[in-house]
Amino acid sequence: MNGLSMFANVGIAETYLSQENINIVVANELLPERARFYEHLYPECNMICGDITTEEIYQNVIETSRKQNVEFIIATPPCQGMSIAGKSDPDDPRNYLVTYAANAIRDLKPKFVLMENVFMQLKTHIPYKGQKVLIPDYLDLMFGSEYHIEKQVIDTKFYGVPQQRKRAIILMSRKDTGVHWDFPPKDEHIITLEEAIGDLPSLDPFVKEKEYRDVFPEYEEKLKKGLAVSKWHFPKDHVWRNVEVMMHTPTGCSARQNEVYFPKKKDGTMVGGAPRTYMRMDWDKAAPTITSYNHTISSFQNVHPGRLLPDGTYSDARVLTIFEMIRIMSLPDDWDIPDWASTQLIRTVIGEGVPPEAVRRIVKELKIKE
Structure with missing residues (x-):
């Protein structure tokens, strides 16, 4: 028809x-x-x-x-x-x-x-x-x-x-x-995040403030591996204060639950917001709803699940990449995004799709x- x-x-x-x-x-x-x-x-x-x-x-x-x-x-x-x-x-x-x-x-x-x-x-x-x-x-x-x-x-x-x-x-x-x-x-079986994106290379966040970028000495090496999978598998940029709290936030948890590394105002008190903000996803569940605000750590459960590192912090202190969202939206890996499209446009239309x-x-x- x-x-x-x-x-x-x-x-x-x-x-x-x-x-x-x-x-x-x-x-x-x-x-x-x-x-x-x-x-x-x-x-x-x-x-x-x-x-x-x-x-x-x-x-x-x-x-x-x-x-x-x-x-x-x-x-x-x-x-x-x-x-x-x-x-x-x-x-x-x-x-x-x-x-x-x-x-x-x-x-x-x-x-x-x-x-x-x-x-x-x-x-x-x-x-x-x-x-x-x-x-x-x-x-x-x-x-x-x-x-x-x-x-x-x-x-x-x-x-x-x-x-x-x-x-x-x-x-x-x-x-x-x-x-x-x-x-x-x-379906009796629910596809988990581990099944959907668990095979993709880990990525460090791109920190906006230059003075903190040496915290991630493997950034370029990881980025290269990510881009080898897809030109859309690259990290979003974030401010250091948000990256730092997510580095100390376990899978499935919110940074609001952290005793020391929680999102703070200038006076040291916790920023306002809902309990599910500044929150990592769960590997063993389907992803939460991808919204048009998928670019920001401070929105609803937007952060990559991450994995525990030897130093006690967690990897992937960032929101999902465009390629990870393509997978989570059940779009094909080779979804033909036009080259002229901005990342903001791509993220918005995926969130509203x-x-x-x-x-x-x-x-x-x-x-x-x-």
């Missing part, structure tokens, strides 16, 4: 869709830099860059989709208004972008629809005929007579992704197709049931 991707980001979600005979032929993305990234990854797709809330862009998307005989829609509206990692503002206008996906379903009447968002999507209200209704109820009211609609909060760690990432998934299958699209079974292996497994259910 030919498909439309709405709110496409750079196309992470659709990485493996072609393996399941879904050909995304039309895509829409608001931000030009991301649209350009998408075009690099999918040069044969018709990328329509612009604001879907404007009549001109919306009609362009619909008319192009009709010409391309689109029968499948994947829609991943921005989630900042619903996300617990954001402000969780119930009146954030981005919460209502789902209505543009609904309009496209109404106008195109595709056979199948996959909608994805943070799990709070199922508890978020939007206006409908003078009232505020939950998004799932809104879709039932709009399409319940024409579509089978399945809704579920999934954790991607149960679907071949080495990352704990809870997402609200809505599956719609047009009743006249005779297919009732449902969710795949969960949808793990594509989970999407592939969900879409594969269509093939099984047909």
